[in-house]
Amino acid sequence: MSGIDVDLAVNGLITGVFYALMAIGLSLIFGILKIVNFAHGEFYMVGAYAYTLIALALGVPVWIALPLAFVVGALLGWLTERTLMRPLYAGYTSWGLMRDEYAVIVTFGLSLFLINFVDKVIGPYAYRGPPLVETSRVVLGPVLISGHRLLAAGIAIAVIAVTAALIKWSFWGQQIRAVSQNRLGASLAGIDTAKASVIVFMLSGGLAAFAGALLSPVINASPDVGIFPAIKSYIIVVLGGMGSVPGAIIASLFLGVIESFGAVYISFQYRDAFGLILLMLFLLFRPQGLFGEKGREV
Amino acid sequence: MTLVLDKVQVSIEGVRVLRGVSCEIVERKTTILIGRNGAGKTTTLRAIMGLLALDGGDIRLDGDDLRKHPAHYRARAGIGYAPEDRRLVPEMTIEENIRLPGLALNLDKGELNGRLEEIYTFLPQLRDLRKRPGGGVSGGQGKMVALGRALMVARKVLLLDEPFQGLAPALALDYARTLGELRKHRPELALLITESTPALLDAIADRTLQIERGEISEQAGSPRTENVAV
Numbered sequence: 355m356s357g358i359d360v361d362l363a364v365n366g367l368i369t370g371v372f373y374a375l376m377a378i379g380l381s382l383i384f385g386i387l388k389i390v391n392f393a394h395g396e397f398y399m400v401g402a403y404a405y406t407l408i409a410l411a412l413g414v415p416v417w418i419a420l421p422l423a424f425v426v427g428a429l430l431g432w433l434t435e436r437t438l439m440r441p442l443y444a445g446y447t448s449w450g451l452m453r454d455e456y457a458v459i460v461t462f463g464l465s466l467f468l469i470n471f472v473d474k475v476i477g478p479y480a481y482r483g484p485p486l487v488e489t490s491r492v493v494l495g496p497v498l499i500s501g502h503r504l505l506a507a508g509i510a511i512a513v514i515a516v517t518a519a520l521i522k523w524s525f526w527g528q529q530i531r532a533v534s535q536n537r538l539g540a541s542l543a544g545i546d547t548a549k550a551s552v553i554v555f556m557l558s559g560g561l562a563a564f565a566g567a568l569l570s571p572v573i574n575a576s577p578d579v580g581i582f583p584a585i586k587s588y589i590i591v592v593l594g595g596m597g598s599v600p601g602a603i604i605a606s607l608f609l610g611v612i613e614s615f616g617a618v619y620i621s622f623q624y625r626d627a628f629g630l631i632l633l634m635l636f637l638l639f640r641p642q643g644l645f646g647e648k649g650r651e652v
Numbered sequence: 653m654t655l656v657l658d659k660v661q662v663s664i665e666g667v668r669v670l671r672g673v674s675c676e677i678v679e680r681k682t683t684i685l686i687g688r689n690g691a692g693k694t695t696t697l698r699a700i701m702g703l704l705a706l707d708g709g710d711i712r713l714d715g716d717d718l719r720k721h722p723a724h725y726r727a728r729a730g731i732g733y734a735p736e737d738r739r740l741v742p743e744m745t746i747e748e749n750i751r752l753p754g755l756a757l758n759l760d761k762g763e764l765n766g767r768l769e770e771i772y773t774f775l776p777q778l779r780d781l782r783k784r785p786g787g788g789v790s791g792g793q794g795k796m797v798a799l800g801r802a803l804m805v806a807r808k809v810l811l812l813d814e815p816f817q818g819l820a821p822a823l824a825l826d827y828a829r830t831l832g833e834l835r836k837h838r839p840e841l842a843l844l845i846t847e848s849t850p851a852l853l854d855a856i857a858d859r860t861l862q863i864e865r866g867e868i869s870e871q872a873g874s875p876r877t878e879n880v881a882v
């Protein structure tokens with residue numbers, strides 16, 4: 355492996371870490387409500403704006419603006435769940451009457467609304483978020499990387515590790531896993547499935563917003579900035595297995611590396627197409643994804 | 653302790669399945685609800701568990717109107733339910749599945765472990781399976797696990813939906829014997845068991861109700877009513 359390959363691998367993994375911040379939330383929402391949140395990219399967008407505007411317009415230090423972006427995303431997630439997702443399991447009692455088309459239309463509508471709302475209220479211009487550190491180049495052996503990207507990746511890894519640990523071991527994490535694997539069984543066991551879905555939406559919104567904030571110095575905040583990260587997340591969630599969090603993390607890193615090498619060895623222009631090609635191959639030959647199961651309910 | 657169903661009406665997909673079901677499930681009694689497939693047995697249990705909205709009527713546990721509460725409240729109120737299709741969490745172990753309601757109810761460790769031990773005493777085969785994933789047991793074993801999970805919360809009422817459906821004869825006898833044991837160890841429990849072929853339950857039934865086309869008719873000839881109560 356030559357120096358450039360090491361550089362590509364490391365940078366690909368770092369890209370993958372940011373993808374994972376997005377994909378985990380999407381996967382959790384799919385797991386718990388069996389819906390695809392088509393507004394997921396707009397949580398990323400809102401986080402990018404929240405961080406940038408809080409830091410630049412209000413003059414708040416970046417280390418405070420960053421967690422605030424998570425909070426803004428989580429609040430938007432809470433609002434979305436309470437107002438738009440509740441009809442999916444209307445008033446607690448009529449369990450099981452999931453209306454798939456409702457979720458598609460309402461989340462797609464939310465996506466369009468948020469894009470246009472930001473476009474009208476804040477404006478169509480791109481804002482560059484302030485970097486966490488000004489160091490423009492860090493050299494680690496053959497690896498060349500900006501100080502901000504390195505630091506942001508470190509923070510993202512820490513946040514992913516904490517999230518994974520919470521889902522695996524915490525009081526609500528265990529209950530969320532139970533609901534996503536068997537909703538009715540979880541309800542019989544006394545688990546408040548509505549509360550579980552609120553927590554998942556808050557966590558998912560917070561993580562996506564956090565990703566947007568971390569990347570805003572690299573990819574400027576603009577009303578449609580969330581579209582590409584969202585598409586990548588949809589691909590990753592299918593590759594990893596719908597609803598599987600470890601699958602989403604591994605598929606994120608995998609896609610990051612593939613894109614990194616593909617951009618250099620195959621074609622830079624087709625960089626964003628590699629994921630879609632992978633998606634098609636998986637749908638043809640392994641539709642359950644890396645970690646998904648064909649039938650999770652027992 | 654009394655669980656009262658009063659003129660309960662439930663529709664599924666616009667079709668009226670229960671048309672005014674009334675009955676009382678009382679402590680220290682084993683009530684068998686018999687009826688053909690499609691008569692409304694499972695729907696009755698699901699309505700009690702709050703999994704289906706009522707069109708009309710009331711369900712009360714000791715005067716507490718269960719309609720006001722979300723589905724998960726039943727476990728908190730002491731109602732355990734073992735559904736016919738088991739509904740285990742596939743990627744959790746058998747023991748985690750049984751502990752799950754205790755976790756959700758935030759029982760303290762001592763209490764939770766105590767209940768778990770009690771369940772293992774009734775159902776020793778679960779102790780051998782405890783490390784297996786929920787998705788890795790047979791249908792019959794899964795029924796035992798679902799019973800164990802229901803017992804974790806069933807302080808007042810235990811609902812069993814077609815416990816013998818699809819069980820091998822030996823396993824069915826085993827299950828029936830377990831239910832007999834349960835009656836002895838937990839005399840205070842109100843038991844409601846649905847069955848389409850009630851032969852195995854004759855020995856433990858205190859009352860038999862028959863459900864037909866969404867209506868319960870009073871005791872369909874069960875001479876040994878009341879006096880078998882333990």
